[in-house]
Amino acid sequence: MQTKKTNNLPALSTQIRIETLKGLGKLGFGHVGGSFSVAELLAVLYGKQMRYNPEEPNWPDRDYLVCSKGHAGPAVYAALALSGFFPTDWLLTINTPGTRLPSHCDRLLTPGVDMTTGSLGQGASTAVGIALANRLQGRDSYTYLILGDGEIQEGQVWEAMSMAAQLNLDHLITFVDYNKKQLDGYLCDINNFDNIAERMAAFGLEAVTVDGHDTNAIDRAIDQAKASGRATCIVLDTVKAKDCSFAENVFNNHSVTINEAQLEEGLSFLNAKLKEQVRDDD
Numbered sequence: 001m002q003t004k005k006t007n008n009l010p011a012l013s014t015q016i017r018i019e020t021l022k023g024l025g026k027l028g029f030g031h032v033g034g035s036f037s038v039a040e041l042l043a044v045l046y047g048k049q050m051r052y053n054p055e056e057p058n059w060p061d062r063d064y065l066v067c068s069k070g071h072a073g074p075a076v077y078a079a080l081a082l083s084g085f086f087p088t089d090w091l092l093t094i095n096t097p098g099t100r101l102p103s104h105c106d107r108l109l110t111p112g113v114d115m116t117t118g119s120l121g122q123g124a125s126t127a128v129g130i131a132l133a134n135r136l137q138g139r140d141s142y143t144y145l146i147l148g149d150g151e152i153q154e155g156q157v158w159e160a161m162s163m164a165a166q167l168n169l170d171h172l173i174t175f176v177d178y179n180k181k182q183l184d185g186y187l188c189d190i191n192n193f194d195n196i197a198e199r200m201a202a203f204g205l206e207a208v209t210v211d212g213h214d215t216n217a218i219d220r221a222i223d224q225a226k227a228s229g230r231a232t233c234i235v236l237d238t239v240k241a242k243d244c245s246f247a248e249n250v251f252n253n254h255s256v257t258i259n260e261a262q263l264e265e266g267l268s269f270l271n272a273k274l275k276e277q278v279r280d281d282d
């Protein structure tokens with residue numbers, strides 16, 4: 001088994017944002033908002049917590065990731081490329097004809113992608129299925145599920161969560177990216193789900209809320225989830241388009257267009273941040 005682990009998870013999260021932005025910037029548009037809000041989570045998963053082998057993406061004993069909010073595919077691809085699953089050059093082909101990196105995740109196209117997603121809600125059920133199948137086959141693999149806070153308006157999510165609790169799927173760890181926005185507005189104006197951890201707990205899961213931009217907090221919450229012996233939900237308090245200099249403070253930042261000047265500005269902000277994070281680590 002090979003893994004590419006790092007001690008500097010904040011720096012990895014910035015690298016994930018940089019590579020995501022380069023890919024979407026080349027394309028000229030894309031889901032910056034929901035990709036950037038999960039960068040720290042992906043850094044903790046691929047940089048520390050997950051068991052995988054980039055030389056053998058379908059290794060049966062790996063941990064599994066279902067990014068149910070499949071439109072965050074570009075950030076998942078960046079994390080996979082930085083973890084050695086394929087060259088970072090591939091990221092410059094995102095969502096173009098013939099690419100192996102479509103806009104939304106496709107398990108038949110991309111090495112390291114474990115589930116095809118994009119139809120919101122469905123990833124919750126498939127993650128429960130994966131976790132159950134692994135348990136039935138005697139594997140100790142973890143299944144990590146990423147849901148959006150808008151996505152959890154899908155009833156299917158709650159059927160899956162209630163099943164996860166009923167089956168006591170202690171190797172299923174669910175994250176909800178609580179960035180407070182969905183496609184075209186704030187959750188609180190559309191269908192307010194502001195007490196997500198309480199709702200998950202009411203469905204029988206262990207549930208906590210942590211700062212979703214704090215890699216240490218996420219890492220600790222995952223350790224606690226693993227020690228709890230229960231199906232767990234970790235709600236990540238996040239900001240949509242976090243650290244995208246030209247999109248973070250924009251109301252409509254779900255999918256944005258990116259011109260050359262914005263790309264340059266966004267990359268220079270992130271590169272400066274990375275420099276600091278690497279220096280802090282020295």
Ligand SMILES: Cc1ncc(C[n+]2csc(CCOP(=O)(O)OP(=O)(O)O)c2C)c(N)n1
Nearest residue numbers: 034118119120148149150151177181182183
């Ligand atoms: C079943 C389904 N309905 C609608 C859509 C269109 N859609 C794509 S992203 C999105 C908003 C999702 O919001 P959220 O889950 O909060 O994602 P995030 O803010 O993290 O990007 C919608 C409605 C879809 N992909 N699937």
